[in-house]
Amino acid sequence: MRALKGLVLPVVLVALWELAARSGFIVAESLSYPGAIARAALGALADGTLIQATKETFGAALAGMALGAALGIACGVAFGLWRLLAALMRLSTEALRPIPSVALIPLALLIYGFGYRMEIAVVAFACFWPLLIITESAVRGIEPRLIEVSRALGLSLAARIFKIVLPAALPRVFVGLRLAAAVALVVAVTVEITANPIGLGYALIVAQESMKPNRMLVFLLWIGLLGWLVNVVLLRAQQRWFGRMGSWAERR
């Protein structure tokens, strides 16, 4: 029932749009009608650009997120375990954090030129911060007795981190990963739109500049669908793996 109700608005909008275009109410100059867009979608699918561009964007977003998240989690664990370190790094991190990730696009372009590496670098910078912050606060929130137990057991530092700290922080770290995944996709597409000639963002710009509004809308809707899917899948995974722990972690 809920799903049906949710479909009403989009369906009505699409139908109105189609009707308005057919009856000549809006002149299909910049925006055409849903039927034509569906045809353009088949075209983009048939010539392989849609699949190819999706692979490129996902590849760069995933690699960037993996890099940024790994660094963020590592720093977050270190800052969470050693408060003095966190206090000493406070000014440096607070000075770097407000830099908008897109401001680094020109710098990455200058260093790496076009291609995957520059996109991965910008995505990694953007994904680093949410994981640093969430992991740090998750590690601080670990039941102190757990840490005491690990000390009493005489666990080595590595064992303490991998057997006690990370598993205890995992539900919240996963929430961070979910947020970072959304960020990674957004930043990857943004990098492609502004500078990097690969992936979905670039396909979007090419379609616009070659005056193919239908094709442009196909890519726009596809990007929207992907973002939504990533979000839904990760949310399901979180509920499944962490259950109530997950929703508890969400609110923290």
Next chain:
Amino acid sequence: MTRTATLQALGSVAVALALIALWQLAANAGLISPVFFPGPDRSFGTLWEQLHEADFWLACGETLRRMALGFLSAAIAGVVLGSVLGLSERLRSYVEPTLEFVRPLPASAVIPLFVLLIGLNERMIVAVIAFASLWPVLLGTVHGFKTVEPRLGEVARMLHLSPLAFVLKMALPNAMPDIFAGLRLALTVSLILAVVTEMLSGMEGLGHNIIMAARSFRSADLYAGIIVLGAIGFATNLALERIERHVLRWRGTEPG
């Protein structure tokens, strides 16, 4: 501030200075090509020079103006639409799934669409910023309304409050923390989109400045631009935090 806190604050300043010194040493030693790695002396030197140029302030003003226009229109529209949606559960059940779809959409992806619809001009930039910043505020407001204590609604009915009075006197104050969480996100988004649209459209502004600096290999200008954008991000965030603390001071230090 306690003594340890003071010491730690001083320590963090020292660490930051040490990192800058390290950056200087690395640049001096030529470890990385100076083409894209100017030392802090050149970066801050260029920044200092720029502070005396009218062009810089013009670009700065343009970026800030677009950001402010987009952010403010998004804030107003987001709170108003969010209140309407927050009041009616029936309306929400129809609209919310669509919102869930639009929310994760990368806002920069709508730029080409807005260019086609509006054209490559000032209005397009502000419209894109407003569009992108709208969702966090809207969803924050809706969330804030949902968490209003049901008994407050009963009280309002008993007092025969009009819906408007209920919104202004009960729902909005209750939703304020969520609205501010949305506003903080929207503020970051508005700066990002201002930079992106300027890079794409070639309109005067800080985003345009840094992409031009990169294209002509003026790395010191690029670093100066990045520093300024970081400073704007920091300052606007701080300002919003101050406003939030002022607006929410009546809540005291109640946890949550």
